[in-house]
Amino acid sequence: MTGVLADLARTFATLSLVSIGGINVVLPEIRHQVVDVHGWMSDAVFAHTFAIASAAPGPNVIVVSLIGWQVAGWAGLLVATLAIMLPSCALAFVAGRVLARWSGTTAVAVLKDALVPLGLGLMLASGVSLMRAVDRDVVTIAISLATAAFVVLSRRNPLWALAAGTIANIITLHLF
Amino acid sequence: MKFGLFFKAGSSRPADARAMKEIGPVKEISKGELFLGFLKIGLLGFGGVGPWSRHVIVEERRWLSDREFAEVLGVGQMLPGPNTMNAAVLVGDRFQGPAGVAASLLGMMTMPLVIVTALAMVYDRFAAVPEVNAGLTGAAAAAAGLVLGTALKMIRNVGLASVAWLILALAFVAMAVFGWPLVPVVLVLAPVSILVTVLGRKLGWRT
Numbered sequence: 001m002t003g004v005l006a007d008l009a010r011t012f013a014t015l016s017l018v019s020i021g022g023i024n025v026v027l028p029e030i031r032h033q034v035v036d037v038h039g040w041m042s043d044a045v046f047a048h049t050f051a052i053a054s055a056a057p058g059p060n061v062i063v064v065s066l067i068g069w070q071v072a073g074w075a076g077l078l079v080a081t082l083a084i085m086l087p088s089c090a091l092a093f094v095a096g097r098v099l100a101r102w103s104g105t106t107a108v109a110v111l112k113d114a115l116v117p118l119g120l121g122l123m124l125a126s127g128v129s130l131m132r133a134v135d136r137d138v139v140t141i142a143i144s145l146a147t148a149a150f151v152v153l154s155r156r157n158p159l160w161a162l163a164a165g166t167i168a169n170i171i172t173l174h175l176f
Numbered sequence: 177m178k179f180g181l182f183f184k185a186g187s188s189r190p191a192d193a194r195a196m197k198e199i200g201p202v203k204e205i206s207k208g209e210l211f212l213g214f215l216k217i218g219l220l221g222f223g224g225v226g227p228w229s230r231h232v233i234v235e236e237r238r239w240l241s242d243r244e245f246a247e248v249l250g251v252g253q254m255l256p257g258p259n260t261m262n263a264a265v266l267v268g269d270r271f272q273g274p275a276g277v278a279a280s281l282l283g284m285m286t287m288p289l290v291i292v293t294a295l296a297m298v299y300d301r302f303a304a305v306p307e308v309n310a311g312l313t314g315a316a317a318a319a320a321g322l323v324l325g326t327a328l329k330m331i332r333n334v335g336l337a338s339v340a341w342l343i344l345a346l347a348f349v350a351m352a353v354f355g356w357p358l359v360p361v362v363l364v365l366a367p368v369s370i371l372v373t374v375l376g377r378k379l380g381w382r383t
Contacts, residue, residue: 018362022258024323028351029358047316048309052295054319058218058288059225059258066292077293085281088257092265093277095255106377114373115254117340118365120331121347127324128352134316143314144321151325152332158325162318169314170307 004072005079007038012064012083019088021119023060028129030064040071047134055162061085139172205239205271207279213237214264214283225260225284233267240267260284339376343369 011033019026027050034040041049049070053063061084068080102108127148135141143165150161213232220228226249233239240248245263252262261284268280302308336344346368350361 014359017256018359019256019258020254020362020366024326026358027323032357048299048303048312049296051312051316051319052299053292054322055315056288056292056295057221058292059221059261059284061258061261062285062288062292065289066296069293069296077289081285081289085257085261085285088255089261089265089277089281092252092255092257092262093269093274096251096262096266096269099251110370110373110377112250112254113337113340114343114369115366116250116334117336117344118347118362118369119253120327120334120336121344122351122358122362123323123327124331124344125348125351127320127327129355130320130323131317134313134320136313140313140317143317144324147318147321148325148328151322152328158322161322162315165314165318165321166311167314169317170311172314173306173310 004040005075008068008071008076008080009083011038012068012080013087016084016087017091020115021123023063023084025119025122025126027063028126028133030067031130031133034067034071040067043133045070050130050134055159139169143168203239203271205237205276207272207275209237210268210272210276211279211283213239214280215287217260218284219287221288225258229260229263239271337376339373343372 012030015026015029015033031043031046035043035046046067049066050063053060053066056062061081064084065077065081068076068078070076072079099108131141131144135144147158147161147165150156151158217225217228217232220232229249230242230245234242234245248263248266249259251266252259255262261281264280264284265277268276268278270276272279299308299312331344343365347361347365350356350365351358
């Protein structure tokens with residue numbers, strides 16, 4: 001048990017520090033660690049955990065909390081949540097104070113110009129990798145692409161697309 | 177603590193003097209107010225906390241001006257971690273120091289954690305129902321599309337310089353095409369993009 005908690009802590013604390021662009025960016029790596037490396041859950045359970053976390057409100061780090069809960073109960077939830085939050089939050093705290101002093105300097109502008117597109121490229125790649133991991137057939141691929149189009153083209157709450165995808169796949173179950 | 181000015185991504189040009197005036201004295205916001213404000217943001221944040229953060233912090237409670245909020249989010253975005261969570265750290269620190277950070281983060285995480293574990297328990301009970309599984313598979317497919325769509329939308333809205341497109345392409349190819357592991361990719365690409373950005377500025381590539 002303690003071994004699992006230590007593994008959860010180490011895995012998510014590392015990912016916390018490289019998640020430039022947010023948790024979406026590290027989701028494929030989280031899947032890799034949780035499913036392939038540690039064997040904590042199957043691909044299907046990971047996909048369902050990801051879906052449940054996406055349907056709940058709040059910052060999407062809660063997917064990590066839920067993985068912790070699935071793997072090691074309430075202790076797992078606590079450890080995974082703290083591990084994914086503390087390193088990046090501590091860095092934000094320090095960086096916020098340092099940057100406030102240096103703001104307006106070229107160095108800060110360069111840092112921002114360099115890291116923002118890096119985060120965006122990683123997030124784009126993450127979307128593609130997640131589709132590869134989660135989509136099983138033509139219908140699910142269509143649901144993914146339709147949702148992406150909805151998000152780009154509409155300002156409505158993306159929860160509508162999530163609900164539509166859920167219903168579409170249930171209907172398909174009964175059609176075939 | 178005095179809070180500085182940050183530029184929106186890609187714009188190191190004018191508007192600074194004007195923006196300076198918009199930044200008034202730091203208001204008095206208590207830890208309780210921070211907690212409750214972020215509790216509301218977390219609770220309402222279906223499909224992402226970003227839009228609700230702005231709504232509550234800027235429009236409803238008037239803790240920050242629009243410009244100040246954009247700067248806070250911008251800093252949050254270039255650091256690792258979710259940018260809204262980093263923004264909560266910066267906002268909490270600005271008004272109440274470390275205790276404010278704790279109040280903001282606790283507020284933002286409490287309700288989502290309660291709701292997500294409740295959902296998971298409900299799911300565990302009904303996992304054997306085929307409709308429930310089909311529904312969740314559909315939701316997972318949509319959630320993957322949500323990540324892709326959000327990335328595309330942000331790329332469209334940020335307005336990237338030519339050098340930035342190069343960095344974006346490098347990151348995308350390394351991850352999506354070659355499938356290299358994330359940690360080394362970030363550790364290599366972060367310094368590389370800083371180097372490329374500095375070179376680009378020296379040579380006047382920016383457009």
